[in-house]
Amino acid sequence: MGSLRSNNTGLPEDGAAPPKGRAGLPEGRAVQSEDAGGQSRDVASRMEERQLVGRARGGDSQSMRKLIDLHKDRLFAFVRRMIRNHHDAEEVTQDAFLRAFASLDSFSTEYRFSTWLFTIAYRLSLNTLRKKQSLTGEMEFDQISAPGPNADTTAAExxxxxxxxxIVWGAVEHLSPPQRASIVLFYRHGHNCQDIAQILELPVATVKSHLHRARMKLKDQLQSVATQDASSLRILGGLAG
Amino acid sequence: MNCEQAANLFDAHLDGVLSQSLETELAAHRVKCAMCRQDLALLEVAGHVIASDGAVDDQLEEDFTDRLLACIDGARQQKDTASHPEPSFTINTLRLGGSSRTARLIHAARQLRVSGRIRGVQQVFLSKPWWFGGSSVAAAAVVVLAFKLLLSAPQPAVLGVKFEKESPDPELDLAARSLVTQVETTLSSHAENASSVLHIGEMTILQMLDQLGIGESEATSKALQAPSDPFSESEGRGSEGDEIAEDAGSVAEDAGGEDVEDL
Incomplete structure (x- = not known):
């Protein structure tokens, strides 16, 4: 596969431009960042976030509660994807909030609180993974969980x-931590490469590289299964439109 | 556009940052090339599943926010405690039986602890469970030792006072030392008939007296004159003479007895 950074692609060099609409994403999410209403909502939410952070700095527990409630589910979902263990993920999520609130004075409001929170959680997740790796000598792929039952989504499946x-989630679990983080943040949480670079504290080009490699691994995994299974091909054809 | 050029555009297409003209070029290639069509379909499907599969996320416990806020509150209190002087003296008394003077003494000590230092002690127990475990083991060892020694000695009302650590705050240090002195004075009168003063920790009471022979402070005097006697029950128990009641209450004197905080 060719490099993403080839000169004749017509891409923005820094990757900072907001995505106009992502192929493979559900429609609502793909257009979310390009409409004007979405942008004004974003500005309003950032204003509100700054106010909440300001009050939380002063020790206002209601503001802390709001910040926690705003971010806890997304943060936990991300961490859960990273470390594949519910209990550990809950601990890391809690620890991330604790650290964030403990050092709230050093937080600059020119960044998003969620970005900062995700950065802390990502670091803690890597630490947890390293500890696990040093204990077991290898990554724990045995804890890979197939999607759990959900009445809303599985009834008609x-x-x-x-x-x-x-297959897809199994392939995601086998990605390296930065690749997994990049792909989950990009697709699941709707972050662009710039945001992901901030969260993972990596250059944008490195994030693009992680995304590219992750996609290739996912594609190869799907392809190997699809070639063995004609029905999978039919589904893929149907989903891809 | 050939397949290699098309493949170079896949990521930009998936990121949604491909220019309109290149999108059209890619679409045209996709129509005529089955291989690229399938590759792109696989990539899009993977992204679609990751983005939209609502069945994969576990849920946090319902009380997560409450627990987290409690942790934050606890951490903040700990920080506040750390920014103030720690209790400088801890006086542990072991009682066997009791008398009204002993009870008053211990009651006074308890009052002093309530007036400012019980919070700190509680936090030690909450934040350092190993400390609690260690203390329990040490207390058990002391009780066993006391039993052995008491078998051959007349029973003193109060067995000992333990001097734990010094305060960096001279005012607090002085107040606490005064308290220890008063405790010691009372102990001495009780120990007149005792055959020995027992060792608790590293110092005997008398050694401690030598080190701490400082006058009374107003705060400790007031506390020692407390009229009520909350130990009547334990006194009754103690008067039976066959049961050792351990009162390992941690007592510390706040500076000047200010900031009384009844918990």
Whole structure:
């Protein structure tokens, strides 16, 4: 596969431009960042966030509660994807909040609170993974969880669709931590490469590289399964439109 | 556009940052090339599943926020405590039986602890469970030792006072030392008939007296004159003479007895 950074692609060099609409994303999410209403909502939410952070600095527990409630589910989902263990993920999420609030004075409001929070959580997740790795000598892939049952989403799902999801998430679990973080933050949390670079504290080009490699691994994994299974191909064709 | 050029555009296409003209070029290639069509379909499907699969996220416990806020509150209190002088003296008394004077003494000591230092002690127990465990083991060892010694000695009302650590705050240091002196004075009168003064920790009471022979402070005097006697029950128990009641209450004197905080 060719490099993303080839000169004739017509891409912005820094990758900072907001995505106009992402292929493969559900429609609502793909257009979210490009409409004017979305941008004004974003500005309003940032203003509100700054106010909350300001009050939380002063020790206002209601503001802290709001900040926690705003971010806890997304943060936990991210951490859970990173370290694949519910209990550890909950601890890391809690620790991330504790550290964030403990050093709130050093937080600059020119950044998003969520970005800062995710950065802390990512570092803690890596530490947890390292500890696990040093204890077991290898990554724990045995804890990979297939998607759990969910009445809303699985009622109408065929076995093929469930299998497809299982393959995709299984492939995600086998990505390296930065690749997994990049792909989850990009698709699951709707961050662009610039945001991800801030969260992972990596250059944007490195994030693009991680995303590219992660996609190739996912594609190869799907391809190897799809070639063995004609029904998977039909699903892929249907989902891809 | 050939397949290699098309593949170079896949990431930009998936990121949504490809220019309109290149999007069209890629779409045209996609129509005529089955291989690129499938590759792109696989990539798009992977992204679609990751973005939209609502069944994969576990949920946090419902009380997560409450627990977290409690942790934050605890951490803040700990920080506040750390910014103030720690209790400088801890006086542990071991009682066997009791008398009204002993009870008053211990009551006074307890009052002093309440007036400013019980919070700090509680936090030690909450934040350092190993400390609690260690203290329990040490206390058990002391009780066993006391039993052995008491078998052959007349029973003193109060067995000992333990001097734990010094305060960096001279005012607090002085007040606490005064308290120890008063405690010691009372102990001495009780120990007149005792055959020995027992060792608790590294110092005997008399050694401690030698080190701490300083006058009374107003705060400790007031505390020692407390009229009520909350130990009537334990006195009754103690008067039976066959049961050792351990009162390892941690007592410390706040500077000047200010900031009384009843917990």
């Amino acid at each position: 065929s076995d093929d669709a469930k299998r497809l999801k299982s």
